[in-house]
Amino acid sequence: MPPSNTLSGAVQDDDLVFVDETPAAPGSGPGGAWRVLIVDDDADVHSTTTFALGSLEMHGRPLEFLHAYSRAQAERVLERERDIAVVLLDVVMEQADAGLHLVRYIRDTLGLHDVRIILRTGQPGYAPEMDAIRGYDINDYRTKSELTRTKLYTSVAAAIRAYEQLRALDASRTGLAQVVRANAELMALHSMGEMTQGILREAALLLGQPADGLLCACAPAGRPAAWQVLASCGDCAALVADGALAPAAAPLADAIARTLERRANVYADDHLTLYFRGKSHSDFAAYLRLREPVDALRRGLVDVFASSIAVGLDNVALMTDLQRAAFYDPLTGLPNRTRLVELAEDALGSHGRPDATLCLVDIDHFAETNDALGHQFGDALLVAVAQRLRARLDARLALARIGGDIFAVLGPCAELDPLALQSMFTGPFSIEGQDVRVSATLGLVRLREHDGSAADALKDADIALKRAKTQQRGGHFYFSRGMGVEIRERVRLMHALRSGFARGELFLAYQPQIDLATRHPFGAEALLRWRTEDGRFVPPDRFIPIAEYSGLIIEIGAWVLREACAELMRVRAAGHLDFTMSVNVSQVQFRHPQFIPMLRRAIEESGAPPERIELEITESMAMEEPDLLIERLAEIKRTGVSIAIDDFGTGFSSLSYLQRLQVDRLKIDRAFVTEITGSARGSSIAEMVIELGRNLGLSIIAEGVEDERQAQILQALGCPLAQGFLFARPLAPQALIEWLGRDALTHAA
Ligand code: C2E
Ligand code: MG
Ligand code: MG
Numbered sequence: 196m197p198p199s200n201t202l203s204g205a206v207q208d209d210d211l212v213f214v215d216e217t218p219a220a221p222g223s224g225p226g227g228a229w230r231v232l233i234v235d236d237d238a239d240v241h242s243t244t245t246f247a248l249g250s251l252e253m254h255g256r257p258l259e260f261l262h263a264y265s266r267a268q269a270e271r272v273l274e275r276e277r278d279i280a281v282v283l284l285d286v287v288m289e290q291a292d293a294g295l296h297l298v299r300y301i302r303d304t305l306g307l308h309d310v311r312i313i314l315r316t317g318q319p320g321y322a323p324e325m326d327a328i329r330g331y332d333i334n335d336y337r338t339k340s341e342l343t344r345t346k347l348y349t350s351v352a353a354a355i356r357a358y359e360q361l362r363a364l365d366a367s368r369t370g371l372a373q374v375v376r377a378n379a380e381l382m383a384l385h386s387m388g389e390m391t392q393g394i395l396r397e398a399a400l401l402l403g404q405p406a407d408g409l410l411c412a413c414a415p416a417g418r419p420a421a422w423q424v425l426a427s428c429g430d431c432a433a434l435v436a437d438g439a440l441a442p443a444a445a446p447l448a449d450a451i452a453r454t455l456e457r458r459a460n461v462y463a464d465d466h467l468t469l470y471f472r473g474k475s476h477s478d479f480a481a482y483l484r485l486r487e488p489v490d491a492l493r494r495g496l497v498d499v500f501a502s503s504i505a506v507g508l509d510n511v512a513l514m515t516d517l518q519r520a521a522f523y524d525p526l527t528g529l530p531n532r533t534r535l536v537e538l539a540e541d542a543l544g545s546h547g548r549p550d551a552t553l554c555l556v557d558i559d560h561f562a563e564t565n566d567a568l569g570h571q572f573g574d575a576l577l578v579a580v581a582q583r584l585r586a587r588l589d590a591r592l593a594l595a596r597i598g599g600d601i602f603a604v605l606g607p608c609a610e611l612d613p614l615a616l617q618s619m620f621t622g623p624f625s626i627e628g629q630d631v632r633v634s635a636t637l638g639l640v641r642l643r644e645h646d647g648s649a650a651d652a653l654k655d656a657d658i659a660l661k662r663a664k665t666q667q668r669g670g671h672f673y674f675s676r677g678m679g680v681e682i683r684e685r686v687r688l689m690h691a692l693r694s695g696f697a698r699g700e701l702f703l704a705y706q707p708q709i710d711l712a713t714r715h716p717f718g719a720e721a722l723l724r725w726r727t728e729d730g731r732f733v734p735p736d737r738f739i740p741i742a743e744y745s746g747l748i749i750e751i752g753a754w755v756l757r758e759a760c761a762e763l764m765r766v767r768a769a770g771h772l773d774f775t776m777s778v779n780v781s782q783v784q785f786r787h788p789q790f791i792p793m794l795r796r797a798i799e800e801s802g803a804p805p806e807r808i809e810l811e812i813t814e815s816m817a818m819e820e821p822d823l824l825i826e827r828l829a830e831i832k833r834t835g836v837s838i839a840i841d842d843f844g845t846g847f848s849s850l851s852y853l854q855r856l857q858v859d860r861l862k863i864d865r866a867f868v869t870e871i872t873g874s875a876r877g878s879s880i881a882e883m884v885i886e887l888g889r890n891l892g893l894s895i896i897a898e899g900v901e902d903e904r905q906a907q908i909l910q911a912l913g914c915p916l917a918q919g920f921l922f923a924r925p926l927a928p929q930a931l932i933e934w935l936g937r938d939a940l941t942h943a944a
Contacts, residue, residue, distance in 0.1 A: 228259035229355050230278055234269040234297065235285040235315070240339065244283060247344045253355045266293040270300055279310050280358040281351055286316040298331045308332070309361040311354035315339050363492065370496040373401060378503050390511045391426035394504055398469065398483055399428075401496055407431055408483035409447070411440075412473070412512070413455055422448070431484060451480045460501055464488045469497070471505035479508050524596040526574055527581035532597035532653075538605055539649035542642055549642040552611040553652055554604045555660045556584070559634045559668055561600035572626060576633070579624040587619050597653075601660075613637050613671040636663045637671035644676075658682050689745045691727065692738055696751055701725050703758050704925035707934065708777065708896060708918040711910040716938055718775030720811070720918060721759040722925045723751070743783045752784040753793050760801035762928055763808070769932050771939075777809040777839065785812060786823075791830055798834065805835030811862065813841045821852060828857050839896070844880050853891060861888050863914070865899025871908050878908060885914050 231248070233241050245260050252258075261276060263269035266288050273279065282301070286294035294314060301307050313335040314328075328336060334357065335350045342350070377397035384390045391410045399406035407429025413422055427435045434444035447466075454461045454468035455478055461468045467489060471479035481501075489497065522534040530538065542551045558580065565573035577600065584602060585594055592606035604611060616637060623630035638660025645652050659674035666672070695701065705719040725733045742748040756778055763776040784790055798805050810831065828838060839860035844867050867880040881897065888895040897909045900919030909917060926934055 228257045229253055229280045229358075230259050230261060230276070231351065232261040232263065232269070232272060232276075232279050232282045234263045234266070234282060234288075234294070236264050236288045237285070237317070238264070240285065240315075244347070247347055248351055251348060251351065253352060254359075258351075265289055266297045269297055273301060273305055273307070279307075281311045281313065281354045283313050283315060283351070286314055295331075298333060302331050309358055309365065311358045313337070313350055313354055315342065367492055367496070370401070370492065371499070374496055374500045374503065377401065377500060378507070381504060382507050385511065385514055387425060387511050387515045390508065392428065394481060394508070395426055395428050395483070398481065398497065398500065401500055402467075402483065402485070402489060402493060404483075404486050405429060408481060409435060409440075410479065410481040411451065412477040412479050413451065414477055425479075429484065431482065447482050451482055454480050460498055462489055462494060467497070469501045471501060471508050473505070473509050473512060477512070479505070479512075527578055527596050529581055529585075529602075530593065530595040532595070532603075535593070535595035535597055535603050535605065536649045536653060538593050538595070539642070539652055542605065543645075543649055543652070550608055551606060551642045552608045552639055553642060553656050554611055554613065554616065554637055554639045554671075555597070555653075555656045556602040556604060556616065557636045557638070557660055557664065558600040558602075559636055561633070564631075564633070575626045576624060576631060579626060580620075580633070583619060583624070584616075588616075603653075603656075608641060608643075611639075613639060617669070617671065634669040636660065636668050638663050638674065639671060640674040645674075655679060685741055685744075688733070688738065689741050689747070692725070692733075692741060693745075693747060695725060695727060696747065696754075698728075700727060701751065701754070702927075703755065703762065704927060705762065705776075705931040706918055706925040707923040707931070708775075708916060709922045711906060711915055711917050714922075715942060716922075716935060717773060717916070718777060718809070719931060720777040720925075721755060721762070721779070723755055723779075724925075739781065743781050746783070748781050748783050749787055749789075752781065753797070755779075756794065756797040757801065760797050760803040760808070762931070763803045764801055765928070766932060766935065767807075769935065771935050774935075775807050775809055776803075777811055779811045779841065782813070785827065791827075791834070794831065794834055794836070798836075806837070808836040809839050809860070810836055811839045811841040814843050814845055821855075825855055825857075832857050839894075844884050853887075858893065860894040860896060863895065863897040865919075868897050868899045868905055868909070868919070869901075872902070872904050878912060881909065881914070882912050885909075885912050889913065 233244050235241060235244075241260075241262050241264075248258055248260075261272055261279065263272045269282075269284075273282075284294045284297060286292065288294065290296070294316075298312055298314075301310060301312065311334045312332070314333055315337055317339050334354050337346070337350065377400065381390060381393045381397060384393055395408050395410055396406050398408070409424050409427035409431045411422055411424045422440060423438050424435045424440060425438075431444075431447070434441045434447065440448050450461065450463075450466060450468045454470045458470055458472065458478075460470055464485070466482060466484050469481040469483070471481070473479055522531060522537075523529065524531045539551075539553055542549045558576075561573065561576075564576065577596070580602070581594070581596060584604070588594055588604060589606065589610040591610055592604050595603045595605070597603045604616065617635060620633060620635050623632045625631075638656045638658070640652055640656040640659060642652060645655060647655075655674040655678075658678050659672040662678060663670055663672040702724050703721045704724050705721055707716040708718045708720060709716050723735050723739065725735070725738055727733060739748070742751050759776050759778045763774065766774050766776075780790075787793075797803075798808070831838065837859040838857070839862055840856075840858050841862045842864040843861040844864045861884060863881050863884050867884070870876060871878045871881055885895050887893075894916065895914050896916035896918060897905075897914050898918045900906050900909065900917045900921045902921060905919075906917060906921060923934060
């Protein structure tokens, strides 16, 4: 059986299992002969039949005769022998209807439906029931005398033709089933790699030949040739290096080019090329080497296969693109944040404690570069950084771009040296013909010391990076558990503050400010207090930075201002009309575009006189963005409120700059007041501030005055105003009015 032999060769070569499904060539006996079984109890009939038909050839194939002389013997022959095309069957043998029984046995018991049956009978009067002829697919019924040589010849020839057609149908049915199965199997694959290998494998199965070929993606005809070999197998695999075809494969490339050009499958004797039309961007083509030419039947099947697969291939290509978009950064081609988290998860998932470090690399001052030189330049810089890092980093380290100017490196601790990484930034980057120098700040986390998820590890590295950025730009920090606890505590506090504010846990305390000469209050500073549900006080130094950091300060600050204005009105209602209310304003509030409208609203709605309101801004804030500040202050002044610089002396205000700011008062920081009596340096700074204020025509107040000696020295130095525990602690609203009332009484007395 030549076709089956080739097939079993394929099976051995490639360990493929599908023997039964192979579309076999129309059946034939050894040597390609048509097998005819003669069943007759009359030996003469056997010899006359072989004599009559012996020279018959069909499609160039001779006849081969098998002989049985009884129904029983015929049954055994049929059980044993395969590919019998025609049975010439005597009806009357052991029994009068032995032939008919044999027919039933062939069709029902053996399930042989292709074999053609010609009934012959010696008795002219005896005819089988018509039902049997119809029901058992009997081709011809003749009396032996009727069957002249020519008639027998014609009858057998017709039967063989019918048999051949049935076998061909059978073959294409199994072939189609195979195409359908191959298709279903390939559609279940979602990666390009699996799909392309699968196509080569299935095509080989369908051809019944060993898998030897390649599959590539190519730009469609008309566009510049761009090749990428996606899969290869068999001997062809040796012709591919790094996804490209070796020079030795030129004939293959020609064949593929031809198929792309013709947009059709092309069959040659020793190879075939398949064309798969891609919808999105590239077409696909396969080259398959053949051991023998492909017959018409298989061609048909392969064509059906190729066209049905093209759709799937296109879908997988689309999926691959989606995958790429989901996991890779389009600018640098590096893995993105999602992919990095996956990689880190893999590292964390590997058994034992992972010996890996995750390092975030933040390019210093990238935003400024981007703003100053444009996004295109910024992009080029990022690409250059990506390329340099990839080229210089150990191959075991994964590199990703996880944010605008943040790269991540992940890999074995021993290979990830922060100093070596930073030194990669030493040389300039050449961008658009310019030398650009950038440095990087690193935040690292050792996965061994980390017990959360990969996403948490990334957060930890980010915490370390933030720490490095605030404390040591261009340096690096390893995450420590302490950092995490601190951050978590801050996050917890932020949530508590948000809900505490909503629940009304915040209130204001007022610390009187007095005139040192008369020891009379002239105003008070509103100080924010937070008493939590369980009665604990959280100091403002702790929660105000959190309110600023989270933006909550905008809402809280507006509330403070309204509340302080309302208190001012109550104080005024109690008769203290010369009273001034000082309110602290943080930098975040001050920069907010709605700050001035908010201020105006608070004044209007409370009816408080603006000249009795003072805003305290810190000196460090006064130093930032001078132009913006000068403009803002001028605008604020137009509302009628006055301005004090808080904690004065701690920052680095320049004299000339101070002159340009329209402030009204300087508050000497508590540290310098304490210094007056507490340190050897004595009053030097306080003295300087007082002198400065006097020269600039600014009012001066000392804060944190705790004892009488400090008060007297300050007064002697020419400081007219003060605030501190010596005079009064911050007071609850009701307590303030009582305190003011008592003071007024003692003064009157
Ligand atoms: P600050 O504006 O410099 O407030 C003065 C701080 O000194 C207050 O601390 C006050 O209680 C404290 N103090 C006053 N006299 C003495 C004294 O004789 N001895 C000592 N040791 N301390 C004294 P407090 O209330 O803890 O406020 C801390 C800081 O929180 C304030 O410093 C201010 O910067 C900020 N803050 C308070 N309330 C607000 C607010 O409503 N908004 C904003 N943005 N910041 C506020
Ligand atoms: Mg203050
Ligand atoms: Mg202060």
